[in-house]
Amino acid sequence: MAHELPYIAAINEAIQLEMARDDSVLYFGQNLATTENDEFVRAFGHDRVRVTPIAETAEIGMAVGAALAGLRPVVELYMAEFMLVAMNQVVNEAPRFRYMSGGRVKVPLVLKAGYGFTAGWAGQHTGSIYGMFLGIPGLKVALPATAADAKGLMATAIRDDNPVCFLHHYLLTLEPGEVPDGEYLVPFGQAQIRRAGGDVTIVATGWMVGKALAAAASLAAEGIEAEVIDPRTLAPLDTTTILTSVQKTGHVVLVDQAPRHAAASALIAGEIAEHGFSTLKAPIRQVTGLDVTVPYSEPMEAFVLPDDTKIAAAVRQVLGTAPVPA
């Protein structure tokens, strides 16, 4: 059975279910649970649900400590950029503790933050900065693109015994979707084929999944069948599903909202180049954000971001049905 929920409500449902299931799960952060009427406070009380000051280093550092002491904190950070204030705790403490202890301790915590809010939020609240958290051994990165995945990946993140950056896309916040009832877990490291097709493989995450599907729909009218893959977690990354698809299609377009030189697509391109080179019939193309800070004004904002038109154009180039620009 399933029910329809907006993306953000699906995340909340997962946190609530996990908090009900396991009383070691905590939920704290700024501007959270400020009234007794708050649904989390009513259900779980102020011991486990707390508002914090604007103090990211303390919030995330305390999550590390509470996790060392056996709890499972979910830190509400709102904006991915706010993790930058406490980058040491995110990158240099939480994911390294277990390793440096030789496996004697574990640090299960979830850093929940939105990203990619390209809706006039200008330079400091719009970044697709997941690339900064990739390649940090010990840290996992989940980027749900649908309401169902938002719920399932959050539940998995909370049950994971490692620090997880759970990054929800702000432009998907109110996007409704069918969400399975009750306990629902989406495994990490398992990509989802959003649309099957034999001509070209498109890999996209978050908000870009919808753009890729829109591009695929318009390409279908031209007789081009695109396969759209959503990795769902970038760490761990399901390279098997991607390589299997590439083997079938021989053509690849990688879509990423991040600036080109900080994009996860580069990492995926590297994997394909190394492990799927012989199956490629054309060079890989990446459709990414431009290497700029996201501008405020709407026309400029749109200019620097990937969209379905740019994705479709890249597909045509890869398939040789349109000229490749110099």
Added chain:
Amino acid sequence: MSTSNNPAELDDERLIWAFTQMLRIREFEERVKRTFEEHPGVIRGHTHLADGAEASIVGALATLRENDQLMCTYRCHGYPLVLGTDPRAMMAEIYGRTGGLCGGYGGSMHLVDPERGFMGTSGIVGQGIPQATGVAYAAQIRKRDQVVLCFFGDGASKQGAFSESLNIASLWKLPVVYVMENNSYNVITRVEQEDANAAAGEPLAVKAKAFSMPGVTVDGGDPIAVYEAVWAAVARAREGHGPTLVESKLYRLSAHGNIIAPPGVPLHFPEHEAVEVFGAAEEYEAAKRGDPVPRFRARLVTDGKLDAERADAIAAQVRDEMQAAVRYGLDSPFPEPADAVNHVYA
């Protein structure tokens, strides 16, 4: 661990226990230091010693009960020794061996022994403070009557992590005691060069005012004074009244750490910064004269709590214990190289 309810009095056996622990820390650290000369290349990276802090560490830890917890900095050898961690495993860790406390994954700066309440360290100044505060948050909501001690240096008190954490701990009345070990030097920077309170001649404990919590300053060279101050703070925390900032004034007798050098250059402990950087040989000599270990021994002997013969016997026993730790560390094999990929994810 102590079960004493009288803050003013450690009984004679506890006093001798405290003296023994101080000697154990000193001897362990001496053996770490000597390893650089006796076994060049065995210790890699950066190692920090706590000589001069033994009285403060032991006095503070003497207040703890069985299931209390603590976190500290990369200058971390003293605490687990007092908590009962095997010095052989600690030395093997510092030597990067498979018999090490953390299997050689952590080294000198990253000792962890959660079963004894030693929840870990951070190698980055100040960053363990929010973590200890989080451990205290866990203790509070689980209502297990635990208190957490959080150790850090004077340099850390200029870090945002310090202020953010103390504010929250005070607001949430967390069962934590912040023990600032003020050894007057942040690496080679003197505290009055970087701290507005120190520059004005004030004790650093005044920083507690900003968070509406008590702050006290204590002579960190006197284990009984530290014990009394921390005992009062622990009692307050245990009763649910929240945190205290205890500034323990002490003098680090070794340099900040061994020299930092590329591979091939033999590592060693340089002269103390007071002498090497500031030319303040007199300051350093005075500190040596105030060394808390002989000072406490003299006090116990003068007070008739300990005779010289027993003191010597304890010292001999401690020497044997740490000699065995060195031996164990040297004999312990190196880890399998391929094991390096373990423990990345739980």
Added chain:
Amino acid sequence: MPRTTRTGPAKSPELDHPTTLALLATMWRIRCFEERVARLSRSLLVHGLIHLSIGGEGVAAAVCRQLRDDDAVYSGHRAHGHALAKGAPMDRVMSELMGRSDGLCRGLGGSMHLVDREHGLLGATGVVGGNLPLAAGDALAAKLRGTDQVTVVFFGDGAVQGGYFHETVNLAALWELPLIFVCENNGFAEFTPRAAHTKVERVCDVVAPYDFERRTVDGSDVPALWSAFGEYLARARAADGSGRGGGRGPYLLECLTHRLRGHYEGDPQAYREALAEADWARLDPLARLQTDARRRGWLGEDEVRSIEEAARAEVEAAVRFARASPPAEPDATAGLVYARVGTQS
């Protein structure tokens, strides 16, 4: 080294007749501008996240109108008032908010990132407290250059619980920087009341360990703000007698303000009660200063109307200017990511 007592002109400046009228004009400009922005935001002509400062115009005016163009102001996400009071041209600020190419920052920054170097508006940052160390660095530069420039940083009470604040305060105190911390304590950090953030109600008490000069004032009382800030400014500007030149500080002015609107435009404000009409009359800095000026006989009914009308006319002209300004060119970001070596910008 014990702290030395600072010397300098200690007399508080009084608000006189012409200055009062000038401040009223500034406050009306801010008020009308922000009310118009709220409407533009609802009709989506101004997009993105908008934070209004209605209720805080007195602080912006009393502080910024005493500064010179070469005194730097650092602001945050709630910056419109500071920008206008510091001298940023209203038509270009409006254009910025509407994302036009004549915008103060060519449409790249928007409401939260207003910068006007010419008028000493050095930066508004969008992350709480992020401007504090920047301002200290600016004050250090002024001190090192030996000028008598003073730096002002505006921040909310929510920033005080962050590490940035304490790290900056320690260094500003240690190095005696010519920096004036102006805290707009509106009792809410975004959506959360101060009591949920800290046990320490007054920001002045948070810096107590550093023992520099500080004062809490009613942020709706413009004459009090004027004289308190004026005194600190004069003392921060005065040479310290060391022969190195440069001003000396720091100082903290804590202004208790009321944020009439939500944290951002569209904030449903479920976390607080609506303000009673009578309470607003008491808290509104503009109404209070106007009443005060009338009582002193400095202001007739006609003058009140003409100040307000002039402000509204300026706002409408700014909107017309912005509407006429072409939308920012999509590729206008080219060449702005990195500064070219040897150029000013």
